[in-house]
Amino acid sequence: MSRIRSWLALVLVCLAPVIVLEGGLRIFRPLPGPPAGAESYHRFLPGWNQSGTPPVDWAYAYGPLNGVSPNTDPVRVNRYGFLYPEERGQRRSAKELCIAVLGGSTVECIALRPENRWPAVLERLLGEALPGRSVAVLNLGISDQGTWTHLANVAQHLPTLAPDLTILMLGANDLIRSRGDYEHLLMGNSVRSMTGPGLFARAKYYVRDEMQLGRYIQKARFGGQPYFSPSHDLLERLPELPSKPSFKPEALDDYENAMVSIAALAQAHGSRVYFTTQPMLWKQENSPEEEAVFWLLKGEYEGRPYRRRPGDSASLLETLNARLLDTCERRGYPCLDLAGSIPRSLGYFYDDVHFNDAGARLVAEQMAEALLASGVIGVGDTASPGSG
Numbered sequence: 001m002s003r004i005r006s007w008l009a010l011v012l013v014c015l016a017p018v019i020v021l022e023g024g025l026r027i028f029r030p031l032p033g034p035p036a037g038a039e040s041y042h043r044f045l046p047g048w049n050q051s052g053t054p055p056v057d058w059a060y061a062y063g064p065l066n067g068v069s070p071n072t073d074p075v076r077v078n079r080y081g082f083l084y085p086e087e088r089g090q091r092r093s094a095k096e097l098c099i100a101v102l103g104g105s106t107v108e109c110i111a112l113r114p115e116n117r118w119p120a121v122l123e124r125l126l127g128e129a130l131p132g133r134s135v136a137v138l139n140l141g142i143s144d145q146g147t148w149t150h151l152a153n154v155a156q157h158l159p160t161l162a163p164d165l166t167i168l169m170l171g172a173n174d175l176i177r178s179r180g181d182y183e184h185l186l187m188g189n190s191v192r193s194m195t196g197p198g199l200f201a202r203a204k205y206y207v208r209d210e211m212q213l214g215r216y217i218q219k220a221r222f223g224g225q226p227y228f229s230p231s232h233d234l235l236e237r238l239p240e241l242p243s244k245p246s247f248k249p250e251a252l253d254d255y256e257n258a259m260v261s262i263a264a265l266a267q268a269h270g271s272r273v274y275f276t277t278q279p280m281l282w283k284q285e286n287s288p289e290e291e292a293v294f295w296l297l298k299g300e301y302e303g304r305p306y307r308r309r310p311g312d313s314a315s316l317l318e319t320l321n322a323r324l325l326d327t328c329e330r331r332g333y334p335c336l337d338l339a340g341s342i343p344r345s346l347g348y349f350y351d352d353v354h355f356n357d358a359g360a361r362l363v364a365e366q367m368a369e370a371l372l373a374s375g376v377i378g379v380g381d382t383a384s385p386g387s388g
Contacts (some may be wrong), residue, residue: 001007002128002184002233002310003133004192005283006080010320013017015192017220018213018266020197020211020246021214021297022030022211022212024034025212025213025216030211030212031081031212031215031216033379034248035348037094040366052151054075054077054078054079054080054081055076055078055079055086056076057075057076057077057128058074058075058077058224059074059075060075060227060336062109062226062227063224063225063226063227063229063321064156064225064226065226065227065350065351066293066346066349066350066351066356066359067346067347067348067349067350067356067358067371068111068112068244068356069112069113069116069357070359071111071112072114072181073113073114078187081109081113081142082138082139082140082141082142083108083140083141084139084140087194088136088138089138089160089161091136092134092136093134094128095285096133096134096135096136097126097130097133097134097135097164097165097377098136098138098161098163098164098165099123099126099135099136099137099138099140099163099164099165099166099167099243100138100139100140100158100161100163100165100166100224100271101119101122101138101142101166101167101168101169101252101378102140102144102150102153102166102167102168102169103140103141103150103169103170104141104144104145104146104156104169104172104173105141105142105143105144105173105280106141106169106173106353106355107119107140107141108137108139108141108142108143108171108187108352109139109355109360110141110143110313110355111227111354112165112352112355112356112360114355115341116194116357116361117139117360118355118360118361118363118364118367119137119139119364120137121142121360121364121365122137122362122364122367122368123135123136123137125364125365125368125369126371126372126377129368129372130377136168136199138161138163140153140157144173145173145239146169146170146173146174146176146384147174147257147258147259147262150168150170150258150262151258151262151265154166154262154265154266155265157267158265158266158271159269160193160364161179162269162270162271163271164271164272164377165271165272165273165274165371165377166271166272166273166274167273167274167275167276167367168262168273168274168278169275169277169338170275170276170278170279170320170324171298171317171320171324171339172197172258172280172317172353174255174320175313175316175317175320176244177247177248177251177252177253177255177320178245178247178316179299179300180227180248181250182247184251195294198338206277206343208278209293216310226350226351228291228293228295228351229295230295231295231296231298232292232293232295234298235295235297235298235307238263238298238305238307239306239307240306240308240309241251241299241301241306241307241309241312242301242306242313243301244312245299245312245316246316246319247316247319252319252320255320255323255324256323259275259327259328259333260327260331261322261328262333263331263333268284272334272376273333274334274335274336274370274371274376275324275328275333275335275336275337275366276332276335276336276338277321277325277336277337277338277339277340278320278321278338278339278353278362279338279339279342279348279349279353279355280313280314280317280339280344280349280352280353281293281294281308281344281346281349281351281352281353282294282311282313282317282344282352282353283307283311283314283344284310284311285311285312286310286376289346290310290345290346291310293346293349293350293351293352294310294351294352295351296351296352296353297310297313297352301372308381315324317339317353318339321337325337329369334376336366336367337362338366339366341366342359342362342363344364347359348362353356
């Protein structure tokens, strides 16, 4: 019994400084952390609970990013889990042009200042081109979400907004379809854990993200670096994927079916659709400066993590973009090939696929030019509901 008491006393002595320091930091020098999200979220329903229960404001240290103006403002997510101010979901006038933009993080542009995200720039450009007409471009981008979530959002959330036009930027998050074990949209569990299984994973999550000491350690370790530096460093230590990844034919068929369903649902609710391909920085040959910002190349082979070659990832995304263009041509959907027009250089990207300020500006300019030239939107009247 005395030995147990001795061990308990030793544990308390060791923990006392930690408890005192943690309490002091929480009271006097608290660091903002990531949002307190749910422990799991459903893959095929809107992914808002990745960011905590909305509405929520949260802070994140993005670090210095190539071509990105520093953003110190908190991220504000409305009660539906999207970045657009909730009041903008209500038309300010009967003739307001309302556009919803859906996609993953390349639509969300969360590391950019709100005014520099390309949906916001598109709103300003269209407002300037359509004087006297109110324009609302709503950002419905959600990081780490592919067509399965966009399809769910079109079915569940789009009817409440009733936009005249729905723009979709697809591709990057659908690279998961290249996994050899891909089976339709039901691959793996429909519910993913946020903290990982097991006591150790939960303890690691708590220490790293919930404790002030953990946040300060993270800041000291990665301070002054881009937020993706740990993921980039991990990639550097992974072996290269031993075989060239590809898509099963059924995976590409699923991708096309999702596009067709998205278009049909949007049009059934009176919204035109406009697709865009996904631009990228990956090429068959990237410079050392470009490869220094890559972090989205992790893959799996026979249950083990590997690093994909940038050229292989470029080929995968080009395959998805080609399938999108082919589907749009056969089905009569308008589509802007941004992947073919945005230069693959650090002048427009801060990492593998995410736009910097100049890249977001160029996307918005090309999108505005295409919309105005195509007649999809007009002057003085809203888009014709239900037309394709």
